[in-house]
Amino acid sequence: MGVLDIVLIVAASLLFAIGLIGCIIPGIPGIPICFGGLLTGHFIHSKDGISTTVLIVAGIVCVIVEVINYLVPSYFTQKSGGSKAGGIGSMLGVLAGVLTGQILLIFLGPFIGALIGEIIHDASDFKRAFRSACYSFLGFITGTGLKLITGSCLLILFIRSLI
Numbered sequence: 001m002g003v004l005d006i007v008l009i010v011a012a013s014l015l016f017a018i019g020l021i022g023c024i025i026p027g028i029p030g031i032p033i034c035f036g037g038l039l040t041g042h043f044i045h046s047k048d049g050i051s052t053t054v055l056i057v058a059g060i061v062c063v064i065v066e067v068i069n070y071l072v073p074s075y076f077t078q079k080s081g082g083s084k085a086g087g088i089g090s091m092l093g094v095l096a097g098v099l100t101g102q103i104l105l106i107f108l109g110p111f112i113g114a115l116i117g118e119i120i121h122d123a124s125d126f127k128r129a130f131r132s133a134c135y136s137f138l139g140f141i142t143g144t145g146l147k148l149i150t151g152s153c154l155l156i157l158f159i160r161s162l163i
Contacts (some may be wrong), residue, residue: 018033043114069146089136
């Protein structure tokens with residue numbers, strides 16, 4: 001294994017680390033960055049390597065996951081009768097968790113933020129606001145889980161190519 005291969009392994013590992021963090025934190029495109037790690041791994045000279053076919057299939061899966069992740073929050077918001085204020089509150093809640101460094105707030109932030117946003121939007125219907133916040137949380141967990149599973153699968157493909 002040459003120096004270039006070691007540099008590529010380090011680069012791919014960094015991409016996977018950033019990508020998996022990005023699967024949780026909004027604003028960082030986690031799955032595309034993880035795919036970049038897999039693509040980097042394709043150029044490492046190892047016994048099995050990552051084939052072009054695997055890259056194409058993984059790329060298609062990544063696109064599908066990103067589309068689903070884009071559609072899931074709006075689906076859950078529509079299903080709950082939520083408003084844009086709830087969606088904005090949800091995103092601000094995650095951001096508050098990230099900025100404070102509180103892991104628990106990263107996960108509860110979407111619920112709390114959506115609830116506050118919905119109450120600001122329409123304070124007369126707390127039951128609807130609460131339901132919308134629950135659906136917002138469910139959407140966040142669903143999207144985050146899907147991204148983490150996909151990113152982890154890409155990482156496993158990368159590790160298996162090195163062994």
